[in-house]
Amino acid sequence: MHEGDGSKIRLLRDDDVPAAFELSSEAGWNQTEADWRLLLALARKSCFVIEADRQVVATTTLVCYERKLAWIGMVLTKREYRRRGMARRLLAEAMTQADQMGIETTKLDATDQGRPLYEELGFRAEQKIERWSRPGGTVVQIPAGVRAQETTLRELDLTPFGADRSLLLDLLSERNTPTRVSRSFLFARPGRVTAYLGPCVSETPGAARSLIKQCLQSTTCGWSWDLFPRNQDAVDSARNFGFAPQRQLTRMFRGKPLQQNEKAMYAIAGFELG
Ligand SMILES: CC(C)(COP(=O)(O)OP(=O)(O)OC[C@H]1O[C@@H](n2cnc3c(N)ncnc32)[C@H](O)[C@@H]1OP(=O)(O)O)[C@@H](O)C(=O)NCCC(=O)NCCS
Incomplete structure (x- = not known):
C-alpha cells in the first residue's frame, strides 16, 4: 500500500527488528529486540510498519488472542515523521485486519500522546493503568x-x-x-x-x-x-x-x-x- 509521498505499509519482518528497536528506544521505552521478536512470533501477519526513505519510520502491532480479544501496541512514529498521518494509517490497517478477522474486542494501553487518535477511531476509556x-x-x-x-x-x-x-x-x-x-x-x-x-x-x-x-x-x-x-x-x-x-x-x-x-x-x- 503506497501513499503519494512514496511511503508504504507492509508487514514487520525479522530484519526490521533492529530498526523497530531503535524506534521504541527513541521513545524511551523498555522493550528489547527479544520483545520485538516475541511480537513477531505471536503475530507475524499483523505487525505493521511504514517504510519511507528506505527505512522503517512507524510501527503498530496487533496481537490476537483467538477472536475474542486483540491487542494493539508499539504505536510509534519516528520523531521527524510525526504529524503526517503515519500512526493513523497504521491503526486503520490494524483495525481493518481486526474487523476482517471478526475480532470482538480490541484493547490497548494509551499514552496521553496516543489517546486523541484512539478516541477518533472509536476507542473508549476503560480504566487507568500505571x-x-x-x-x-x-x-x-x-x-x-x-x-x-x-x-x-x-x-x-x-x-x-x-x-x-x-x-x-x-x-x-x-x-x-x-x-x-x-x-x-x-x-x-x-x-x-x-x-x-x-x-x-x-x-x-x-x-x-x-x-x-x-x-x-x-x-x-x-x-x-x-x-x-x-x-x-x-x-x-x-x-x-x-x-x-x-x-x-x-x-x-x-x-x-x-x-x-x-x-x-x-x-x-x-x-x-x-
Ligand atoms: C503518538 C504517535 C504514535 C503519533 O504518531 P503520528 O504518526 O505523529 O500520528 P498521526 O500523524 O497519524 O496523527 C494522528 C492524530 O493524532 C493526534 N496526535 C498525534 N500526535 C499528537 C500530539 N503530539 N498531541 C496531540 N495530538 C496528537 C492528532 O489528532 C493527529 O491528527 P492531526 O495531525 O491531523 O491533528 C507519536 O507521537 C509517537 O510515536 N509518540 C511516542 C510514542 C507514543 O506515545 N505512542 C503512543 C502509544 S499509546
Missing part, C-alpha cells in the same frame, strides 16, 4: 522460576484475562521459567533499561506477594511493573517492595466490552500485550 518502577543497577540476569506441572498456566490465566493467551505464556516460558506457588504465577524478563515484572496472576494477595518477593530478593537491578490502580493489593505490594508510580496510561477498548478480572491480575504482560 507503570511503577524500582531503582537499581543495569539488568544482568533475571532469576528463573522452578518448573511445576500440576496446573497449566492456561487454566490459571483464562478466567482473569478473559481470553486464551496461552501462546504468549508458552513463549514467555521459553524465555524464562515462571515462578509458581499454588494457583498463582509470575513471569520476569529483561528489559532495555530495567527488568520487567509480569504477567502475574494470583488468586490471593498473599501468594502474589510471596512470588514477587522470591523474584526480587536476589536482584540488584532496576524493575518496572505495570499494574491496575484498582487492584489495591497490587498497589500496596508495589509500595512495600520499594516501587513508586512513574507514569499513568489509559486502558481503552473498541467493540464489545470485555470484563477482565484485574483483582487477580497483579501485573500485566506489557502495554503492548495486555
Whole structure:
C-alpha cells in the first residue's frame, strides 16, 4: 500500500527488528529486540510498519488472542515523521485486519500522546493503568522460576484475562521459567533499561506477594511493573517492595466490552500485550 509521498505499509519482518528497536528506544521505552521478536512470533501477519526513505519510520502491532480479544501496541512514529498521518494509517490497517478477522474486542494501553487518535477511531476509556518502577543497577540476569506441572498456566490465566493467551505464556516460558506457588504465577524478563515484572496472576494477595518477593530478593537491578490502580493489593505490594508510580496510561477498548478480572491480575504482560 503506497501513499503519494512514496511511503508504504507492509508487514514487520525479522530484519526490521533492529530498526523497530531503535524506534521504541527513541521513545524511551523498555522493550528489547527479544520483545520485538516475541511480537513477531505471536503475530507475524499483523505487525505493521511504514517504510519511507528506505527505512522503517512507524510501527503498530496487533496481537490476537483467538477472536475474542486483540491487542494493539508499539504505536510509534519516528520523531521527524510525526504529524503526517503515519500512526493513523497504521491503526486503520490494524483495525481493518481486526474487523476482517471478526475480532470482538480490541484493547490497548494509551499514552496521553496516543489517546486523541484512539478516541477518533472509536476507542473508549476503560480504566487507568500505571507503570511503577524500582531503582537499581543495569539488568544482568533475571532469576528463573522452578518448573511445576500440576496446573497449566492456561487454566490459571483464562478466567482473569478473559481470553486464551496461552501462546504468549508458552513463549514467555521459553524465555524464562515462571515462578509458581499454588494457583498463582509470575513471569520476569529483561528489559532495555530495567527488568520487567509480569504477567502475574494470583488468586490471593498473599501468594502474589510471596512470588514477587522470591523474584526480587536476589536482584540488584532496576524493575518496572505495570499494574491496575484498582487492584489495591497490587498497589500496596508495589509500595512495600520499594516501587513508586512513574507514569499513568489509559486502558481503552473498541467493540464489545470485555470484563477482565484485574483483582487477580497483579501485573500485566506489557502495554503492548495486555
Ligand atoms: C503518538 C504517535 C504514535 C503519533 O504518531 P503520528 O504518526 O505523529 O500520528 P498521526 O500523524 O497519524 O496523527 C494522528 C492524530 O493524532 C493526534 N496526535 C498525534 N500526535 C499528537 C500530539 N503530539 N498531541 C496531540 N495530538 C496528537 C492528532 O489528532 C493527529 O491528527 P492531526 O495531525 O491531523 O491533528 C507519536 O507521537 C509517537 O510515536 N509518540 C511516542 C510514542 C507514543 O506515545 N505512542 C503512543 C502509544 S499509546
